[in-house]
Amino acid sequence: MFDFDVIIAGGGPGGSSTANFLRQKKRSVLVLERARFPRFHIGESMLPFSNDIWRELGVFEKMNERYIHKPGAKFIHEESGAEFTYYFDSAISPGRPYAFQVKRAEFDQMLLEHAESLGAEVRQESKVERVDFNPDGVIVHVSAGDKKYSVTAPMFVDATGRDAMMGVERNLKEPDGMVTTNAAVHCMYQNIDRSTGADEGNILIGLFNGGWWWLIPFNDGDTSVGMVFEKNFTKINRGASSKEMMDKALEGLPHLKHLMRDAVPVLPVGAQGNWSYRCKQFYGDRMLMVGDAAAFVDPLFSTGVLFAIHGAKFAAEHIDRALTSGNFAAAEFANYQTQCQSGMDLFKGLVHEFYSESLRNVLMASAVNPTMCAVITSLLAGDVYRPALWQGVVRKKGFSQLIDMKSIPGVKSSRQTKAPAAPQK
Ligand SMILES: Cc1cc2nc3c(=O)[nH]c(=O)nc-3n(C[C@H](O)[C@H](O)[C@H](O)COP(=O)(O)OP(=O)(O)OC[C@H]3O[C@@H](n4cnc5c(N)ncnc54)[C@H](O)[C@@H]3O)c2cc1C
Numbered sequence: 001m002f003d004f005d006v007i008i009a010g011g012g013p014g015g016s017s018t019a020n021f022l023r024q025k026k027r028s029v030l031v032l033e034r035a036r037f038p039r040f041h042i043g044e045s046m047l048p049f050s051n052d053i054w055r056e057l058g059v060f061e062k063m064n065e066r067y068i069h070k071p072g073a074k075f076i077h078e079e080s081g082a083e084f085t086y087y088f089d090s091a092i093s094p095g096r097p098y099a100f101q102v103k104r105a106e107f108d109q110m111l112l113e114h115a116e117s118l119g120a121e122v123r124q125e126s127k128v129e130r131v132d133f134n135p136d137g138v139i140v141h142v143s144a145g146d147k148k149y150s151v152t153a154p155m156f157v158d159a160t161g162r163d164a165m166m167g168v169e170r171n172l173k174e175p176d177g178m179v180t181t182n183a184a185v186h187c188m189y190q191n192i193d194r195s196t197g198a199d200e201g202n203i204l205i206g207l208f209n210g211g212w213w214w215l216i217p218f219n220d221g222d223t224s225v226g227m228v229f230e231k232n233f234t235k236i237n238r239g240a241s242s243k244e245m246m247d248k249a250l251e252g253l254p255h256l257k258h259l260m261r262d263a264v265p266v267l268p269v270g271a272q273g274n275w276s277y278r279c280k281q282f283y284g285d286r287m288l289m290v291g292d293a294a295a296f297v298d299p300l301f302s303t304g305v306l307f308a309i310h311g312a313k314f315a316a317e318h319i320d321r322a323l324t325s326g327n328f329a330a331a332e333f334a335n336y337q338t339q340c341q342s343g344m345d346l347f348k349g350l351v352h353e354f355y356s357e358s359l360r361n362v363l364m365a366s367a368v369n370p371t372m373c374a375v376i377t378s379l380l381a382g383d384v385y386r387p388a389l390w391q392g393v394v395r396k397k398g399f400s401q402l403i404d405m406k407s408i409p410g411v412k413s414s415r416q417t418k419a420p421a422a423p424q425k
Pocket of ligand 1: 009011013014015032033034035041042043044045046126127128129160161162165226273275290292293299302304305306
């Protein structure tokens with residue numbers, strides 16, 4: 001009766017992982033991707049608690065061989081020069097001592113090809129133009145070059161990233177008013193003065209009045225550098241090019257300027273905007289939104305892909321159940337949103353405290369409070385989905401309150417004082 005069980009718009013990590021999980025459940029899947037891969041994409045730093053999902057998707061071993069290991073996150077305060085590194089092997093739940101730094105062009109292609117190897121049909125340069133939701137199924141209208149055609153399925157997944165196709169069409173997107181940044185500029189360089197030895201793969205995050213910056217190292221010697229600006233900076237510099245904004249900001253960032261003193265760009269400077277929003281509803285009749293199409297918390301803690309692939313897993317479970325029962329009513333998917341939001345909300349709280357200033361001090365003050373350090377490390381590692389005592393305490397008290405606490409029951413105080421063993425390449 002239908003061409004496929006499920007049609008997915010978007011072949012990023014959200015779309016390809018949903019396809020992968022559905023193929024593991026023997027469902028027939030079509031992925032329609034507007035671009036031709038490999039294509040550049042922002043979002044290169046992964047989190048350790050994604051490793052469990054990479055294993056379930058069957059790509060962990062490949063990633064382990066291919067990508068530089070990220071054993072921690074180093075925070076640098078530009079104004080004071082203070083530094084602090086959170087090492088993931090100090091997280092409350094052990095066993096995930098590193099994550100990966102990936103160039104998304106080839107990484108997203110690897111994930112999509114892997115889903116294809118499991119039997120998903122992938123059509124690139126195929127844009128979903130419109131979806132008709134009928135009581136007995138969906139009709140997806142596609143344009144591929146000069147060709148226009150339609151395909152049918154009982155179920156549609158919107159994984160179109162920050163384009164948020166269904167969220168925009170149904171007017172469901174709500175911006176997060178407590179986030180004070182709204183633009184990022186970024187570029188890829190050779191010859192950045194990077195950390196060496198065991199710390200080589202760490203992400204560096206610089207905090208400054210007016211925003212923050214990231215530095216993400218890759219195996220091939222390239223380094224991604226980006227700056228995220230407060231709305232005020234973006235407003236004052238309206239009309240300036242991305243490169244002009246980057247150059248201007250760099251003048252006030254002595255630490256980053258020093259690291260970039262011999263930098264040679266290998267890509268043009270790019271820009272991103274339109275983040276920190278959530279759709280009021282992540283689902284509808286015969287439809288689920290996965291990844292950025294549903295919500296985007298903030299780039300600050302590198303959580304986007306973690307949310308997208310966990311959402312993909314939850315989505316595949318719901319869709320599989322609906323395909324078995326034949327019930328595709330929106331109400332059947334309500335718990336999907338609850339599952340996704342349980343992880344997002346912890347980070348949302350963290351992000352709000354960061355932008356209201358208090359967390360910036362806490363991030364740098366962790367050194368004096370081992371309990372605080374263990375909690376922050378666990379959050380930075382992405383341990384946000386499993387219900388646990390420490391998460392309950394964080395949800396109730398807020399992060400900044402933790403600094404005065406001696407200990408949280410059940411949380412082992414363990415502050416990392418030296419770098420873990422050298423990561424393998
Ligand atoms: C400044 C910044 C920094 C970030 N840094 C990080 C980081 O360090 N770590 C991290 O994990 N995340 C980071 N992110 C977030 C990360 O980029 C996203 O969360 C992640 O890519 C989400 O995956 P996705 O599959 O939902 O969407 P995407 O990766 O955006 O994939 C969506 C796909 O859908 C396709 N598409 C769109 N419309 C259509 C259509 N109509 N038809 C067919 N295809 C379509 C697009 O071509 C695209 O390939 C960052 C984001 C920003 C803005």
